[in-house]
Amino acid sequence: MQLYEVLADQISHQWTSKNRPPTLAIDNVSCAFPAGKVTAIVGPSGCGKSTLLLILRGLIESTQGAIRFRYTNGSGAIVDGAPARMATVWQSFNLLPWRTVLDNVAFGLELASVSKEERYAKAHEAIKAVELGGFEGHFPSQLSGGMRQRVGLARGLVMSPDILLLDEPFGALDAQTRVYMQEQLAGLVETAGKTVILVTHSIEEAVFLSDHVIVMTARPGRVAATRDIPLPRPRAIEVQNDPRFSALFTEIYDVLRDEVVKSMMG
Numbered sequence: 169m170q171l172y173e174v175l176a177d178q179i180s181h182q183w184t185s186k187n188r189p190p191t192l193a194i195d196n197v198s199c200a201f202p203a204g205k206v207t208a209i210v211g212p213s214g215c216g217k218s219t220l221l222l223i224l225r226g227l228i229e230s231t232q233g234a235i236r237f238r239y240t241n242g243s244g245a246i247v248d249g250a251p252a253r254m255a256t257v258w259q260s261f262n263l264l265p266w267r268t269v270l271d272n273v274a275f276g277l278e279l280a281s282v283s284k285e286e287r288y289a290k291a292h293e294a295i296k297a298v299e300l301g302g303f304e305g306h307f308p309s310q311l312s313g314g315m316r317q318r319v320g321l322a323r324g325l326v327m328s329p330d331i332l333l334l335d336e337p338f339g340a341l342d343a344q345t346r347v348y349m350q351e352q353l354a355g356l357v358e359t360a361g362k363t364v365i366l367v368t369h370s371i372e373e374a375v376f377l378s379d380h381v382i383v384m385t386a387r388p389g390r391v392a393a394t395r396d397i398p399l400p401r402p403r404a405i406e407v408q409n410d411p412r413f414s415a416l417f418t419e420i421y422d423v424l425r426d427e428v429v430k431s432m433m434g
């Protein structure tokens with residue numbers, strides 16, 4: 169598996185729609201998402217985090233700037249090249265209600281015309297990785313919110329993505345389930361060694377899960393600060409008691425607080 173680095177180079181994006189004035193969502197954003205590491209993006213509501221994620225995912229084109237992907241080839245040289253697979257886990261679980269857990273998880277592989285035998289084998293593996301073994305035949309309506317989110321995560325993992333993008337993946341969960349899911353995700357990303365890009369509103373979540381944090385300004389989103397998170401791995405939730413955790417939290421909060429105030433002023 170190749171490990172991809174992602175570089176955003178002077179990205180700006182202006183949304184235009186018929187009945188609304190144009191909105192400059194992000195402005196001249198340059199940042200790096202290192203290979204095999206978890207990078208979190210935090211910023212005030214409406215600062216363009218999801219817009220940036222859509223651009224990174226290739227679902228929309230930025231109005232300015234470029235995204236570059238780089239990996240280390242067999243002879244050790246760093247070369248440009250698009251990743252074969254990217255997967256996104258969204259906050260809204262987007263599960264298909266008429267499909268079982270197994271068929272929801274296998275859905276992406278089905279769209280990619282993977283044989284039934286192979287997609288079910290991979291789906292079973294992903295379901296096991298998110299600890300949902302035994303629930304393969306259940307329908308989404310029979311699952312709790314946390315379980316549905318784990319199905320969402322399994323749906324991303326089953327694609328064996330080179331890059332995994334997570335947009336507020338635990339935003340809809342209650343506090344306890346959220347902590348549990350964060351611990352599960354920390355374990356998964358540590359073993360998978362993928363390039364992960366996480367958008368979150370939660371500074372705790374960003375510090376707990378990531379190796380680097382990018383703090384964005386109020387809209388139009390620019391990079392206000394970047395911080396490395398040198399906390400040891402593997403991480404369990406107890407790391408939040410580490411004085412380095414509180415110091416990093418405070419440092420990021422200090423930057424974010426000013427931006428949140430600006431965004432509330434409109």
Ligand SMILES: Nc1ncnc2c1ncn2[C@@H]1O[C@H](COP(=O)(O)OP(=O)(O)OP(=O)(O)O)[C@@H](O)[C@H]1O
Nearest residue numbers: 183184185191193212213214215216217218219220
């Ligand atoms: N499809 C769209 N059409 C027009 N404007 C949009 C569209 N999507 C987002 N915007 C606008 O772009 C700006 C940035 O939105 P975006 O969803 O990227 O921010 P965000 O930081 O992810 O917000 P939140 O934290 O609240 O989820 C907002 O002003 C939003 O209204």
